Amino acid sequence: MEIRDLNDKNAWEGFWEKCEEKSFLQSWNWGEFWKRQGHKIWRLGVYDGEALMLAVLAVKIIAKRGTFLLVQHNVGISEILLNKLKEIAKKEKCDFIRMAPLLERTKENIKLFKDLGFKKAPMHASAYEATWKLSLIKPEEELLSDMRKTTRYLIKQTQKNPDILIEKSDELSDFATYKRLNEELVKRQHFIQFSDEYIKNEFEIFAKDRQALWIFGKYKGEARAAALVIFWSGKGFYHQAASDSSFAKLSIPYLVQWEAIKEAKKRGCKIYDFWGYVDPQKYSKHPWAGPSLFKMGFGGYKKEYVKTQDYPLSLKYRLTYIFESFRKIRREL
Numbered sequence: 001m002e003i004r005d006l007n008d009k010n011a012w013e014g015f016w017e018k019c020e021e022k023s024f025l026q027s028w029n030w031g032e033f034w035k036r037q038g039h040k041i042w043r044l045g046v047y048d049g050e051a052l053m054l055a056v057l058a059v060k061i062i063a064k065r066g067t068f069l070l071v072q073h074n075v076g077i078s079e080i081l082l083n084k085l086k087e088i089a090k091k092e093k094c095d096f097i098r099m100a101p102l103l104e105r106t107k108e109n110i111k112l113f114k115d116l117g118f119k120k121a122p123m124h125a126s127a128y129e130a131t132w133k134l135s136l137i138k139p140e141e142e143l144l145s146d147m148r149k150t151t152r153y154l155i156k157q158t159q160k161n162p163d164i165l166i167e168k169s170d171e172l173s174d175f176a177t178y179k180r181l182n183e184e185l186v187k188r189q190h191f192i193q194f195s196d197e198y199i200k201n202e203f204e205i206f207a208k209d210r211q212a213l214w215i216f217g218k219y220k221g222e223a224r225a226a227a228l229v230i231f232w233s234g235k236g237f238y239h240q241a242a243s244d245s246s247f248a249k250l251s252i253p254y255l256v257q258w259e260a261i262k263e264a265k266k267r268g269c270k271i272y273d274f275w276g277y278v279d280p281q282k283y284s285k286h287p288w289a290g291p292s293l294f295k296m297g298f299g300g301y302k303k304e305y306v307k308t309q310d311y312p313l314s315l316k317y318r319l320t321y322i323f324e325s326f327r328k329i330r331r332e333l
Contacts, residue, residue, distance in 0.1 A: 001046060001047065001048055001053070001078075001080050002046075002047055002080075003044055003045065003046050003047070003080060003081065003084045004044070004045050004047060005042070005043060005044065005045070006043045006044060006045030006052070006055055007043060009028045011045075011052065012028045012043065012055055013027070013028055013233070015045075015052050015054075015055045016055065016233050017233055017234070019075060019233075021075055021102050022073070022075065022102065022233060022235070023072075023073045023102060023127075023235075023237065023273065024206075024211075024230050024232040024233075024235075024237055024239075025057075025072040025073040025127055026055065026056075026057050026072070026073050026074065026075075026102075027232050027233070029205050029206050029209060029211065029232075030057065031043055031057050031059075032205050033201055033202055033205050033206075034057075034059045036201045036205060037197070037198070037201060039059050039060055039061065040059070040060040040092070041057060041058065041059050041060070042057070042058045042059075042088055043055070043056075043057055044056045044057075044058065044081070044084060046076070046078070046080070046081055053076075054074070054075070054076045054081070056071060056074050056076075056081065057071070057072075057074075058070065058071050058085060058088065059071075059072075060092050060094065061098075065319075065320045065323050065324060066095040066096065066316055066317065066319070066320040067092070067093060067094050067095055068089075068094050068095055068096045068097065068098050068320075069085060069088060069089040069092065069094045069096075069097045069098070070098050070099075071085065071097070071098070071099045071100070071101075072099075072100045072127050073100060073101070073102040073127060074099065074101055074102065075101070075102050075103065076103075077099070077101060077103075077112065077113065077116065079116065082097075082116055082117075082311070085097050085311075086311070086313070089313055090313060094313060095312070095313055095314045095316040095317050095320065096310050096311055096312045096313050096314070096317045096320065097310070097311040097313065098121060098308060098309070098310050098311075099113075099118070099308065099309045099310075099311070100124065100127050100129070100305075100308045100309075101113075101305060101306050101309070102305055103305060103306050104303075104304070104305060104306070105129075105130075105304040105305055105306050105307070109306050110306055113306060113309045116311075117311060118309035118310060118311050119309065119310055119311075119312070120307050120308070120309060120310070121307070121308040121309060121310040121324075122321055122324040122325040123308070123324045123327070124307070124308045128275060128276040128277065128305075129304070129305055129306075129307050129308060130276075130277045130278065130302060130303065130304040130305065131273055131274060131275060131276060131277050131302070131303050132273075132274040132276075132277040132292065132295045132296060132300050132301070132302055132303075133271055133272065133273050133274065133300050133301055133302075133303055134261065134271070134272040134274070134298060134299060134300035134301075135270070135271060135300070135301075136236075136261070136264060136265045136269055136270055136271060136272055137270060140262065140265070143261065143265075143299065146299035147297060147298050147299050148296070148297035148298075148299075150297065151254060151297030151298055154251040154254045155251075155254050155255055155258050157251065158217075158250065158251050158252060158254060158255040159255065161250070163219055163220050164217065164218070164219055164250065164252060164255065165217075165218050166215065166216070166217060166218070166255060166256065166259045167215075167216045167218055167223075168213055168214065168215050168216075168259075168263070169213070169214040169216070170207050170210070170212065170213055170214070171214075172200065172203060172204050172207065174214050174216075175196075175199065175200050175203065175214075177214075177216060177223045177226065178199070178214060178216075178223075178226045178228065178240075178242060179196060179199075180223075181223060181224075181225070181226050181242035181243060181244055182199075182226075182240075182242040184242070184244055184245070185242045185243060185245075194240070199228070199240060202228070202230075202239075202240075203228060206230055206232070210231075211230055211231050211232050212228065212229070212230055212231070213228075213229050213231070213263065214226060214227075214228060215227045215229060215256050215259055215260050215263070216256070217243075217252035217253065217255055217256040217259075219247055219250060219252060224243065224244045224246075224247040224250070224252050225241075225242070225243040225244070225247075225252040225253045225255075225256045226241065226242050226243070226256065227240065227241045227256050227257070227260055228240035228241070229260045229263065229264070231263075231264060231267050231269060234268065234269055234270050234271070235264075235269050235270070235271045235272070235273055236260065236261070236263070236264025236267070236269045236271070236272045236273065237273045237275055238257070238260060238272070238273065238274050238275050238295075239275050241253070241256075253294070254297075257294075257298060258298075260272075261298065272300075274295040274298075274300070276288055276291070276292075277292045277295065277296075277302055278292050279292070279302075280292050280293045280296075
């Protein structure tokens, strides 16, 4: 086994095409996104002879809380890969390696990371540790029938309203419409939003390969709900969303979500990933509890992954751990 740089887009995407468990955080374009954001990246291939066994995207993050090497949604880990990541991290003067693996949360997988010297991170790595998914194999009629009764009713009611229309766009200029809704949402829920540059770069990079779409729910010609959906490697990802609470009674986000699901199915996607989930009964005060309940109404199933793992490389990591632990408590995460 050996590790080499993997700079061939077709080989990279071809590897992920064969993987059942995956997210666009390991896509070629997500690496391009990080580069556009000004970060240094590494695309690594783990080879057995000439056979590509694993593709891994790593990103150098420089933050106030510390400098670290970030690996999101990798589907494998081994001593040889860790040694390579340590080599890169030490050369780049990183304080730790942070990994959010897309490996099922089993005792065996948790032990695997512990045996390699990882410890559970105080915060998740800007990505979900559990998600709600929907299989798109069934016909639309069956997808509707499998929904929560209330969800199905609200979709049908919005479809009957002549003042509510759905519009789809792959134009970057429509970011202005999304931004207006997002600013209203942030003001209402008091959370830290992604920067304008972040969302615009994400959309633009994926849209050039027809992998990103704005879906707007409009009432009397004005957008009142919106979603940014990523379509990659046979999956649809509900990644960004915003809405105007003044029109909550019209239930427009339900229709936006249903249109996103139908679009994913039309594009040949087998799975729709609602992107982020917590058990709303077990964690009723968590900021994601309400959105999770909304997502569950569309039918589907949960997937839980090994929680974000840190591999400390310097004493500075202790300060990061303390800082993030306090922030997690303050945010009730």
